Amino acid sequence: MQLGMASALETLCGQSYGAKQYHMMGISLQRSWIILTGCAVLMLPIFVFTEPLLVFIGQDPAISAVAGTISLWYIPVMFACVFSFTLQMYLQAQSKNMIITYLAFVSLGVHLFLSWLLTVRLDLGLDGILTSMVIAMWIPVFGQLIFVFGGGCPLTWTGFSCVALTDLVPVLKLSLSSGVMLCLELWYNTILVLLTGYMRNAEVALDALSICLNINGWEMMISIGFLSAIGVRVANELGAGSARRAKFAIINVVATSFSIGLVFFIFFLFFRGKLSYIFTTSEEVAAAVASLSPLLAFSILLNSVQPVLSGVAIGAGWQSIVAYVNITTYYLIGIPVGAILGYVFGYHVKGVWVGMLLGTLIQTIVLVFITIRTDWDKQVEVTQERLKRWYITDGNKGKPDSGGSP
Incomplete structure (x- = not known):
């Protein structure tokens, strides 16, 4: 949160x-x-x-x-x-x-x-x-x-200011939207662990799942880095009034992150459960990790794009929109499908994970569509209006900074 x-x-x-x-x-x-x-x-x-x-x-x-x-x-x-x-x-x-x-x-x-x-x-x-x-x-x-x-x-940074105590409500609304957006994504994986905890032989299943999620988390740090980079770059360019540079940054970062994800996708498909011995000496757990490795590989591939698009949303201030997308794709599609596959059809942790992957895939497709269809010149106007609305004159200068909104 x-x-x-x-x-x-x-x-x-x-x-x-x-x-x-x-x-x-x-x-x-x-x-x-x-x-x-x-x-x-x-x-x-x-x-x-x-x-x-x-x-x-x-x-x-x-x-x-x-x-x-x-x-x-x-x-x-x-x-x-x-x-x-x-x-x-x-x-x-x-x-x-x-x-x-x-x-x-x-x-x-x-x-x-x-x-x-x-x-x-x-x-x-x-x-x-x-x-x-x-x-x-x-x-x-x-x-x-x-x-x-x-x-x-x-x-x-010009020191602490009482001005920070004013206009907290608009910042709170944006913060809550951002928190809900990211929580819906992080809780998604947590629910995967939670659902696995109810299954038979839950200890082995949780051990194997934890190893897979750790490996996924390591690789995802790369995508998180790209998320931060594209979030900053999009926000900077929109603030500076350049829709063209914002679009150029999005294309380059998405392509770079996806290329890295593709390499790891092939790597984990090839090595499968062998990497599990970094974490455990249990043959049973290693076999379970090997069984889950294809799903891990596809998760890594999707996670090379999805976080970057979330970064675009953060840079542009679309947190509320993405929160609604996450609710629909993750909680109305992914989790129900995963629960049905895991418990009704007896695919256990694999079924739950397949449902989760389906939700992530649909969410990624929706974010790609939104990003492609966005009028970035219009986004520049929206950004300038937000900056103008929340602008407070610099008390040290008594006038707006050069290049800022009037």
Whole structure:
């Protein structure tokens, strides 16, 4: 939810940067902090009562107990994400990606060292891993805050402002639309795991599915990178008033991401279950992963395009439209078909996954159609109107920034 809501900042900051309304980026960042912190507080009960909630809906009590423990550790992670996600969107919108990359490397290195120290040397098990995760999640937050407050963004950060407390409702609406859009996508995979948990021999099925989803998640990080890149580029170009450059960026990024996805598609079809031995020594689980590998390969292929199109939607501010598309394709088509194939026809986890793939395929086709049929010159007009409506005069200058909306 927080990542989705933070993506509204990518729309606002990207378009403001393209229009050279630089000071509005700092104001938008502060507004997002207020909105996401409030959202995090409202979500606290879900993390506190995860175990009884899972037991209530019929999940295995042993698995629910572990999930409940992990969810409590995620509370500090949730508050770290409030700042981490928003700062990342803010910095990416102005192409300050290197500081994000450097901090990510530091965070990864610390995480790996602490994970080894706390689990292997000190034998703290799950608590050690989760302690390392919490520390690693806060490292980029403090690093990015020091960078921003220390003068790394002189044009876009001019200090805290009471103006950030005004006009919160329009930003909240866009944030909620963004959050719903992304949640509907992320929950889709979660429901796949949830439905698998009700099946016979659920432990093996969940182990195999977790391996497949981990591999898919690794590859999807590439597409997520393209999502961020195209979101920023489309927002920048629309803010700058260039429909032609926005379209050019979309074509190039989609083609590049799809080409990479095609390579991985062939790779995973060829190796099938052999990669599962990175995660497990169980022959039974490895065989289950091999059986699921074709579905994994097709998921990777679809995920090389779908996230990029979602990035286009974020850059253009279409979050509400995509949310409706996701509800229809995922929850009215994909999940019902998957449940029927998995439970009624007895295809188990394969049936559920096929239904999920069908929903993703239809969603991707719809997003391709919307993107192709869009009048991008009209989108420039819509963007300029939004920038004009939300513009606040820079108090430091007493007049609009050069190149901004009047």
